[in-house]
Amino acid sequence: MTQGMLFDTGEPSGPVDQRPQVLAPGACLIRGVARAQAPALLDAIRDIIRQAPLRQMTTPGGGRMSVGMSGCGVRAWISDAAGYRYEARDPLTGKDWPPMPGILRELAHECASRAGYDGFCPDSCLINRYRPGDRMGLHQDRDERRDVPIVSVSLGVSAVFLWGTPVRSDGVRRLVLNNGDVVVWGGLSRLAWHGVAPLPQAHHPLSGEIRYNLTFRVTA
Ligand SMILES: O=C(O)CCC(=O)C(=O)O
Ligand SMILES: [Fe+2]
Numbered sequence: 001m002t003q004g005m006l007f008d009t010g011e012p013s014g015p016v017d018q019r020p021q022v023l024a025p026g027a028c029l030i031r032g033v034a035r036a037q038a039p040a041l042l043d044a045i046r047d048i049i050r051q052a053p054l055r056q057m058t059t060p061g062g063g064r065m066s067v068g069m070s071g072c073g074v075r076a077w078i079s080d081a082a083g084y085r086y087e088a089r090d091p092l093t094g095k096d097w098p099p100m101p102g103i104l105r106e107l108a109h110e111c112a113s114r115a116g117y118d119g120f121c122p123d124s125c126l127i128n129r130y131r132p133g134d135r136m137g138l139h140q141d142r143d144e145r146r147d148v149p150i151v152s153v154s155l156g157v158s159a160v161f162l163w164g165t166p167v168r169s170d171g172v173r174r175l176v177l178n179n180g181d182v183v184v185w186g187g188l189s190r191l192a193w194h195g196v197a198p199l200p201q202a203h204h205p206l207s208g209e210i211r212y213n214l215t216f217r218v219t220a
Contacts, residue, residue, distance in 0.1 A: 006068030007065040007113025010177040011158055011204070020115055023163060023175075026149070028115045034107055035180025038206055042057060042130050045127055045212055047147045048072045052090045054129050067136055068129035073100040074091070074166060075219045077126045086124060086219045100125055107214035108151045108192060109205050115184035117149050122216035130159065130199040130211040138162060138172065138195040149186025150217040154203060155179055164193035191210045 016032035023029055034041060054068035057079040071077060076085040076097045090097050104125055112120030116138040124144065128136070141150050144160070154161075161183065162172040172193065185192055199211055 013188075015121075023173075023183070023185075024165060024189045024192065026186040027163075027183070027189035027192060029175065030111060030114055030182045030184070031178070031183050032180045033111060033114070034155070037103065037107060038155055038180050040058075040103055040216070041107070041153070042206055042212065045155075045214070046103075048098045048127060050065055050094075052076075052094075053092060054094055054127070065136075066134040068131075068134075071125060072098045072104070072127070072213075073124040075124050077124065077217075086143060092200075095165055104214065104216070107153065108125075108214075111151050111153070111182045112149055114187075115149065115151075117184065117186055120148060120216075120218075122150065122151070122218055124217045124219045125176070126215045126217070128213040128215070130157070130196065130213070132201040132209055133198050135198040136196040138164065138168070138193050140166070140191045141191055141215070141217070142191065144219045146190050148218045149184050151192065151214075152183045152185075153182075153214040154181045155212040155214070156204045156211060157202045157211040158204075159199055159211050160197035162193075162195040162197060163220045165189070168190040168193050179206065212214065 020028040049070050053072045060083045078204045108122050158178045161175045161177045164172040
């Protein structure tokens with residue numbers, strides 16, 4: 001049971017088959033594609049969150065999200081009592097969001113291209129930080145351009161990604177996403193419902209008990 005596992009993250013330790021696996025029309029999972037770069041990506045994330053600290057946003061309904069969020073790029077996603085939207089400035093610091101580092105932009109471009117979406121140029125990256133027990137409820141990503149895909153990168157502790165279809169009543173599949181796995185959804189799957197199950201208590205050598213997720217979007 002321990003063979004092929006790194007600590008208790010569920011992450012396979014051997015080489016992974018990086019060929020895109022089709023999840024649905026327009027959507028695919030590319031296992032391990034960001035794994036070699038994970039240490040550098042985590043360094044870039046830590047640099048961004050020094051400038052734009054992680055915060056738990058409030059929802060229009062008055063709730064508070066468990067996931068800690070930050071962002072980089074020309075605009076980043078925020079939520080507060082007034083609703084969900086993209087803002088060019090971080091409301092917490094009053095400053096522009098940190099620029100998107102080349103290593104992030106290039107990874108997103110490369111993953112989109114492997115998924116069949118050429119020319120993906122994200123202007124926004126949302127950073128999600130999950131501690132044990134943190135979760136993200138089922139939702140659709142509706143606040144940005146819908147004619148381009150979402151590219152989502154998982155780093156650190158493994159999580160269960162809940163993956164549905166654009167029809168909520170279709171229900172969800174449970175996919176374990178490990179460090180370095182990338183999911184791309186666009187086209188007929190662009191408005192697929194998705195979420196993240198509560199993060200298990202686990203340990204990853206690069207991130208301790210934390211999972212980070214990056215989602216790259218085009219907002220304008
Ligand atoms: O953390 C994830 O894997 C998904 C994040 C997500 O759906 C979002 O930020 O909109
Ligand atoms: Fe989402």
